[in-house]
Amino acid sequence: MLNIKGLEVKLEEEDKQILKGVDLEVEAGSVHAIMGPNGSGKSTLSYVLSGRDGYEVTAGTAMLEGADLLDMDPEERAAAGLFLAFQYPVEIPGVGNMTFLRTAVNAQRVARGQEEMSSADFLKLVRAKAKELQIEPDMLKRSVNVGFSGGEKKRNEILQMAVLEPKMCILDETDSGLDVDAMRLVSDGVNALRDAGRGFLVITHYQRLLDHIVPDVVHIMSDGRIVKSGGPELALEVEKNGYADILNEVA
Amino acid sequence: MARAAIRQQKIDATEERLSGLSLPESGAWGQEAREAALERLRSMGLPHRRDEYWKFTDPGTLTRAEAPPAALLDADEAAVFDDVDAVRVVFVDGVFDPDASSDLTMEGIEIVRLSDAMASDIHWARDLYGVLEARSHENVPRPLAAFNTAFATDGIVIRVTATPSKPVQVKYLRKSERSDAILHHCVKVETGASLTLLESGPAAARFSKGLEVDVADGAQMHLVKTQGRDHERRAVTATFARLGTESVFKAFCLTVNGVLTRNEVVVDLTGDDAVAHVAGACLGDGADFHHDDTVFITHDAQRCESRQVFKKVLRNGATGVFQGKILVKPGAQKTDGYQISQSLLLDEASQFLAKPELEIYADDVACSHGSTSGAIDRDALYYLRARGVPEGIAQDLLTLAFVAEALEEIENEAYAEALRERLAQWLERRRERKQA
Numbered sequence: 001m002l003n004i005k006g007l008e009v010k011l012e013e014e015d016k017q018i019l020k021g022v023d024l025e026v027e028a029g030s031v032h033a034i035m036g037p038n039g040s041g042k043s044t045l046s047y048v049l050s051g052r053d054g055y056e057v058t059a060g061t062a063m064l065e066g067a068d069l070l071d072m073d074p075e076e077r078a079a080a081g082l083f084l085a086f087q088y089p090v091e092i093p094g095v096g097n098m099t100f101l102r103t104a105v106n107a108q109r110v111a112r113g114q115e116e117m118s119s120a121d122f123l124k125l126v127r128a129k130a131k132e133l134q135i136e137p138d139m140l141k142r143s144v145n146v147g148f149s150g151g152e153k154k155r156n157e158i159l160q161m162a163v164l165e166p167k168m169c170i171l172d173e174t175d176s177g178l179d180v181d182a183m184r185l186v187s188d189g190v191n192a193l194r195d196a197g198r199g200f201l202v203i204t205h206y207q208r209l210l211d212h213i214v215p216d217v218v219h220i221m222s223d224g225r226i227v228k229s230g231g232p233e234l235a236l237e238v239e240k241n242g243y244a245d246i247l248n249e250v251a
Numbered sequence: 252m253a254r255a256a257i258r259q260q261k262i263d264a265t266e267e268r269l270s271g272l273s274l275p276e277s278g279a280w281g282q283e284a285r286e287a288a289l290e291r292l293r294s295m296g297l298p299h300r301r302d303e304y305w306k307f308t309d310p311g312t313l314t315r316a317e318a319p320p321a322a323l324l325d326a327d328e329a330a331v332f333d334d335v336d337a338v339r340v341v342f343v344d345g346v347f348d349p350d351a352s353s354d355l356t357m358e359g360i361e362i363v364r365l366s367d368a369m370a371s372d373i374h375w376a377r378d379l380y381g382v383l384e385a386r387s388h389e390n391v392p393r394p395l396a397a398f399n400t401a402f403a404t405d406g407i408v409i410r411v412t413a414t415p416s417k418p419v420q421v422k423y424l425r426k427s428e429r430s431d432a433i434l435h436h437c438v439k440v441e442t443g444a445s446l447t448l449l450e451s452g453p454a455a456a457r458f459s460k461g462l463e464v465d466v467a468d469g470a471q472m473h474l475v476k477t478q479g480r481d482h483e484r485r486a487v488t489a490t491f492a493r494l495g496t497e498s499v500f501k502a503f504c505l506t507v508n509g510v511l512t513r514n515e516v517v518v519d520l521t522g523d524d525a526v527a528h529v530a531g532a533c534l535g536d537g538a539d540f541h542h543d544d545t546v547f548i549t550h551d552a553q554r555c556e557s558r559q560v561f562k563k564v565l566r567n568g569a570t571g572v573f574q575g576k577i578l579v580k581p582g583a584q585k586t587d588g589y590q591i592s593q594s595l596l597l598d599e600a601s602q603f604l605a606k607p608e609l610e611i612y613a614d615d616v617a618c619s620h621g622s623t624s625g626a627i628d629r630d631a632l633y634y635l636r637a638r639g640v641p642e643g644i645a646q647d648l649l650t651l652a653f654v655a656e657a658l659e660e661i662e663n664e665a666y667a668e669a670l671r672e673r674l675a676q677w678l679e680r681r682r683e684r685k686q687a
Contacts, residue, residue: 051636052637073641073642075639075645078637079639084637086634090628090631090633091631092628092652094649094651094652094655095635105639107641107644111639111641144634160638
């Protein structure tokens with residue numbers, strides 16, 4: 001599904017190398033988790049894959065189902081099936097949540113050569129998904145993320161994911177700012193989307209999210225590289241001993 | 252240059268411009284009003300870039316004898332308020348067209364053509380025509396408004412005695428590339444009555460419009476207008492409103508295109524507890540686009556509220572101007588005045604010039620003002636694109652969001668929605684043109 005080879009990335013504005021050769025393959029139907037200390041490059045990886053500007057790829061490739069992601073605009077990546085659930089969802093005053101979602105759904109459908117969804121079908125779809133995530137109808141009417149609590153913003157991200165049905169989902173610290181109940185709601189939303197045809201990359205600091213979204217593979221990232229990969233037990237080891245032991249071990 | 256020499260030059264230029272003109276034929280009171288306006292104009296002189304109130308906007312093409320020609324827009328679209336059930340008053344290149352207009356009789360309202368009003372003794376029109384314009388020079392000279400009063404060739408006078416069942420729509424059509432139209436309307440909203448006036452259309456290659464509105468005690472006036480999107484047209488408009496006790500005046504203007512637009516709004520809050528909201532949005536594209544909102548609100552009574560909300564979206568070297576003033580006179584206690592002007596600059600070549608002013612002579616008032624200029628929010632743009640929204644559409648969504656606050660000032664949601672839809676269509680067409 002997602003295939004990253006030797007990816008090296010620096011900041012455009014300053015001469016600072018963030019990713020120093022990332023290799024990663026996420027197969028369809030699997031959930032991979034990336035853990036790592038602050039500043040290891042986890043969020044940068046998610047931004048570079050989704051096409052945020054400000055980064056320069058100096059080496060390596062990133063392919064989604066054989067298509068070169070790095071050669072596409074952000075909207076093309078989304079239409080190709082990539083989705084990033086933001087760590088900090090952006091507030092957009094004046095743009096209604098429903099308008100935003102409908103525009104996104106239809107833009108992606110048009111880009112894929114499909115017909116636009118009718119208003120009635122769209123409304124039905126969103127209402128059903130919103131209900132599962134316990135999103136109040138009022139939240140759908142408001143401007144995108146404006147006045148939403150931290151938990152509401154994250155639920156709104158998962159709602160977008162559920163409605164857009166991407167092939168490859170990247171969750172960037174989706175657990176940050178969530179209380180236990182919200183974490184369960186968000187995790188249930190993600191688990192409901194787990195499917196043989198879909199891949200997940202879950203970026204997190206903490207093991208606790210992985211209690212809810214159980215990964216197939218866990219990677220440890222440090223200083224711009226993936227330094228160790230293993231099963232879910234690797235996350236438990238981090239939780240117990242911190243990153244220091246693992247980093248010493250691979251150093 | 253010495254002041255005296257500048258002044259003389261101005262007088263000479265004014266006399267030269269006036270030498271080729273004669274006052275339109277009018278009945279007795281009309282003639283008097285025009286002559287008085289001409290005197291005011293002579294004493295002020297036509298505006299010049301050196302004048303304080305014209306330093307951001309060059310009035311040259313507005314004052315010169317010949318109107319610069321403006322190509323007609325070949326747009327296959329209905330006028331914005333055409334599907335509104337309204338009494339329609341149609342002007343073509345500045346001339347009233349009775350055939351295109353609807354029947355002007357309606358319960359609670361009198362609508363009379365200006366020339367007919369001047370030919371008869373309609374005292375309420377006589378007491379209004381040029382009167383609010385003349386008062387406005389007390390604070391700032393507005394010579395083009397005096398010019399308009401003196402030389403207006405057509406217009407309507409409206410008296411509202413109740414709340415009519417429909418709004419009045421004034422539609423300004425344009426069929427000539429060289430039309431130079433001068434219109435002047437008067438509206439008298441009697442005690443407790445209410446009127447909604449809708450205006451739309453490009454009017455003329457060069458359009459001068461004066462509108463004087465007297466809103467009596469407890470009366471309401473809602474003005475919603477759009478200025479035609481013909482790219483090369485020029486317009487200078489002046490709206491004067493006098494508000495009585497507990498009256499309401501709300502004005503909104505949407506401008507898309509036009510190489511030169513100067514919209515002045517002058518409001519006098521003369522009765523206690525009156526409310527005046529003046530708002531506008533403009534979308535400008537191109538280095539020859541220049542749009543100027545100049546607003547002057549005088550609080551001369553207690554507990555009045557005024558709001559000014561202006562939003563300008565500028566791209567490809569377009570220029571936006573905002574000059575807004577709140578004057579609180581001695582004794583106008585408990586005044587609530589608010590003013591905001593904001594621009595969204597879509598590139599570095601575009602510019603926004605703002606001059607917010609407060610002048611306060613009462614001690615128990617709440618007045619605030621703000622002005623900002625900013626680029627499109629990069630994070631919001633990225634967020635939208637990351638969800639699959641193409642950059643052009645994302646930018647337009649953010650543009651509509653930016654002007655939304657000004658459109659919210661329109662009290663009637665149906666008209667606001669009509670303008671929102673029209674804006675979205677305009678933006679979409681622009682996108683398609685760009686792609687083609």
